[in-house]
Amino acid sequence: MSSVGKNIDALCTKCGMVLAHIILYEVRGVIAQVKCKTCGAEHKYRGSKPRTKSGEAGKERTRRVGTKADEESRQAEAAETQRWLQRHRELKENAAIADYHMTGRYQRGDVINHPSFGIGFVEKILEEQRMDVLFKGNLRRMVMNYHAREMA
Numbered sequence: 001m002s003s004v005g006k007n008i009d010a011l012c013t014k015c016g017m018v019l020a021h022i023i024l025y026e027v028r029g030v031i032a033q034v035k036c037k038t039c040g041a042e043h044k045y046r047g048s049k050p051r052t053k054s055g056e057a058g059k060e061r062t063r064r065v066g067t068k069a070d071e072e073s074r075q076a077e078a079a080e081t082q083r084w085l086q087r088h089r090e091l092k093e094n095a096a097i098a099d100y101h102m103t104g105r106y107q108r109g110d111v112i113n114h115p116s117f118g119i120g121f122v123e124k125i126l127e128e129q130r131m132d133v134l135f136k137g138n139l140r141r142m143v144m145n146y147h148a149r150e151m152a
């Protein structure tokens, strides 16, 4: 069950408090990016609890190397990069590339341009408002056709 497009409480670093956010995309089933419904800032999802002072500094460096999950995600990333490169090679010079907007409507086979991830290929449409997009190095489950009414 994907939660892309749904609301979630998350800490907004701009507003400085826990507020309702929209889930913008997931990577391998994990919520990755959210958008604050109050200020509109887009940022990484860090959970709903404000971080403590002691946890803040070291957090980014606690990534363990060599675990099975790390290895699997490295392999998945490598495979997705290969697939992306192949699709990119096949991309025709005059192909239509649409800028990505969360309110936009896309179809399987569309090529989109994302402000942070660049060129992406729409691989799968899930329901009305979710799609899987292959970006270089990551398949992301993105929200599309978004409207303010809460999504199912």
Ligand SMILES: [Zn+2]
Pocket (backbone or CB within 6 Å): 012, 013, 014, 015, 016, 019, 036, 037, 038, 039, 040, 041
């Ligand atoms: Zn905010």
